[in-house]
Amino acid sequence: MYIGVVGDGMCPPEVAEAAEKVGAELARRGCVVVCGGLGGVMEAACRGAKQAGGLTVGILPGNDRRAANPFVDVAIVTGLGELRNGLVVKSSEAIIAVGGRYGTLSEIALALKLGRPVVGLDTWQLYREGGLDRGILVATTPRDAVEIAISLASQ
Amino acid sequence: MYIGVVGDGMCPPEVAEAAEKVGAELARRGCVVVCGGLGGVMEAACRGAKQAGGLTVGILPGNDRRAANPFVDVAIVTGLGELRNGLVVKSSEAIIAVGGRYGTLSEIALALKLGRPVVGLDTWQLYREGGLDRGILVATTPRDAVEIAISLASQ
Amino acid sequence: MYIGVVGDGMCPPEVAEAAEKVGAELARRGCVVVCGGLGGVMEAACRGAKQAGGLTVGILPGNDRRAANPFVDVAIVTGLGELRNGLVVKSSEAIIAVGGRYGTLSEIALALKLGRPVVGLDTWQLYREGGLDRGILVATTPRDAVEIAISLASQ
Amino acid sequence: MYIGVVGDGMCPPEVAEAAEKVGAELARRGCVVVCGGLGGVMEAACRGAKQAGGLTVGILPGNDRRAANPFVDVAIVTGLGELRNGLVVKSSEAIIAVGGRYGTLSEIALALKLGRPVVGLDTWQLYREGGLDRGILVATTPRDAVEIAISLASQ
Numbered sequence: 257m258y259i260g261v262v263g264d265g266m267c268p269p270e271v272a273e274a275a276e277k278v279g280a281e282l283a284r285r286g287c288v289v290v291c292g293g294l295g296g297v298m299e300a301a302c303r304g305a306k307q308a309g310g311l312t313v314g315i316l317p318g319n320d321r322r323a324a325n326p327f328v329d330v331a332i333v334t335g336l337g338e339l340r341n342g343l344v345v346k347s348s349e350a351i352i353a354v355g356g357r358y359g360t361l362s363e364i365a366l367a368l369k370l371g372r373p374v375v376g377l378d379t380w381q382l383y384r385e386g387g388l389d390r391g392i393l394v395a396t397t398p399r400d401a402v403e404i405a406i407s408l409a410s411q
Numbered sequence: 412m413y414i415g416v417v418g419d420g421m422c423p424p425e426v427a428e429a430a431e432k433v434g435a436e437l438a439r440r441g442c443v444v445v446c447g448g449l450g451g452v453m454e455a456a457c458r459g460a461k462q463a464g465g466l467t468v469g470i471l472p473g474n475d476r477r478a479a480n481p482f483v484d485v486a487i488v489t490g491l492g493e494l495r496n497g498l499v500v501k502s503s504e505a506i507i508a509v510g511g512r513y514g515t516l517s518e519i520a521l522a523l524k525l526g527r528p529v530v531g532l533d534t535w536q537l538y539r540e541g542g543l544d545r546g547i548l549v550a551t552t553p554r555d556a557v558e559i560a561i562s563l564a565s566q
Numbered sequence: 567m568y569i570g571v572v573g574d575g576m577c578p579p580e581v582a583e584a585a586e587k588v589g590a591e592l593a594r595r596g597c598v599v600v601c602g603g604l605g606g607v608m609e610a611a612c613r614g615a616k617q618a619g620g621l622t623v624g625i626l627p628g629n630d631r632r633a634a635n636p637f638v639d640v641a642i643v644t645g646l647g648e649l650r651n652g653l654v655v656k657s658s659e660a661i662i663a664v665g666g667r668y669g670t671l672s673e674i675a676l677a678l679k680l681g682r683p684v685v686g687l688d689t690w691q692l693y694r695e696g697g698l699d700r701g702i703l704v705a706t707t708p709r710d711a712v713e714i715a716i717s718l719a720s721q
Numbered sequence: 722m723y724i725g726v727v728g729d730g731m732c733p734p735e736v737a738e739a740a741e742k743v744g745a746e747l748a749r750r751g752c753v754v755v756c757g758g759l760g761g762v763m764e765a766a767c768r769g770a771k772q773a774g775g776l777t778v779g780i781l782p783g784n785d786r787r788a789a790n791p792f793v794d795v796a797i798v799t800g801l802g803e804l805r806n807g808l809v810v811k812s813s814e815a816i817i818a819v820g821g822r823y824g825t826l827s828e829i830a831l832a833l834k835l836g837r838p839v840v841g842l843d844t845w846q847l848y849r850e851g852g853l854d855r856g857i858l859v860a861t862t863p864r865d866a867v868e869i870a871i872s873l874a875s876q
Binding site (some may be wrong): 258288311313315319321330331332333334335342343346347 | 723753776778780784786795796797798799800807808811812
Binding site (some may be wrong): 382 | 512537
């Protein structure tokens, strides 16, 4: 099962720690970790996955493979800029958003548009017409996030 | 000046009416209207622009030019699916979101990520870390939305 | 009818002259000229089209609209790099290749793959298994090229 | 080292045999095999690579992961249609073309445009201005093709 982990390329230590736990838990469950291949949340998730013996895929925005973080096993070079976010989403059966800013929001939105399950850990809250949108499933711990993502992706 | 109008492919009459007014006002100000080329808000914005003598561009998700609404002057065929949303954003100097669902949210997020001004009319509200994100500039009327978009795009 | 004109971004004067005549003839026939928006053959085709009162579309590889040549009416900003070649092809009902190098060859190949008619003026010759591939229709003059492209695109 | 193997999705047995040998030799040399993920040459190359204990990546044109051939280890879902050919090229440090038709030609052309080494086994021959273009390096055996690709990719 391929699970995407999305979040900002620069993040505070507690967000990185959560992403690392998400990556490790995904690897322990036998999932491939898909991400945007750069730093911050992406690097933390890959580091966690590698420490737990998993496989990691980084779908890079630029044209240089060397931009991948050192924990990426398979680097895909796209040259698509931010549009590569859509490939991270399409290549994932569910996504887990950890923190994140506008780039992460674009991945969340695209995943919801495409019907992929989206689990959030301290990420965006979306309101429309005065009400909370329930598209993002809120998790409270990294393990919880992985649990929800896997159970929904396999449906 | 190229201004994008983004919103859902199916929308209630009052949203279509607002989009049509946005399109007309953009045309009167000499702007090219860029959109995703399909129905709903996109069609309404194009219809308004054409009634006011403007030029409209539709960047289509599929491989068939005939999917464009009848008010599109220049249809770009991409076959990129939802990833074409990114081209609508990149080809616009500012975007105006009218209503909208997840696809629109992805365009809003990508525009904010890329530093394009985003004006919203009855669209998403975004919260992060408990606070309202101020990225989307809230307009109260179609004319207001156009006014804000043009003034920010020209900066 | 949308006809693509593809060729190198830098070209000798006689190639530019041919491209300009192609653009002018397309405009006289009421076609929209689609191209990659930059210099060389693209610019010459747009210049010809504008001199004959036509409409031109430039689908740009980069993120900056100002890279468009001055004869582009509608500039599409993609940030896709060379992958935008595929959008030039998809947005054209037939393509005319004038001279050209590897980038042009990629557009020719993609158009043939997608079943779009391809007309060549002093462009590549393709051999496979020892025999000439007949996919590219050889024209001898700009007017001839336009004639063939329009007649095949309308089938 | 990532080496792309490109060729047709349907091919005669002798072409598949060559592709399988290419895949196996690449795996023995420790290369990751990158391809379009479907049948024919792509499947044969992946099968060869897996038999030799290698790692394979398939960059799919559609939206369904299940379209990948059974020898793909890591499937990237793009929904980009034929434009995904560009990602196969960008994600490879050199490409080996085995046989092939127009889709393969588009990959060859794009690789040459981007300066990636291209090795051909019974593939296209390109002429321009009456002369053979020397961009494609001609190999006579699968082992030869791999040898050339690796030595050029590492420069």
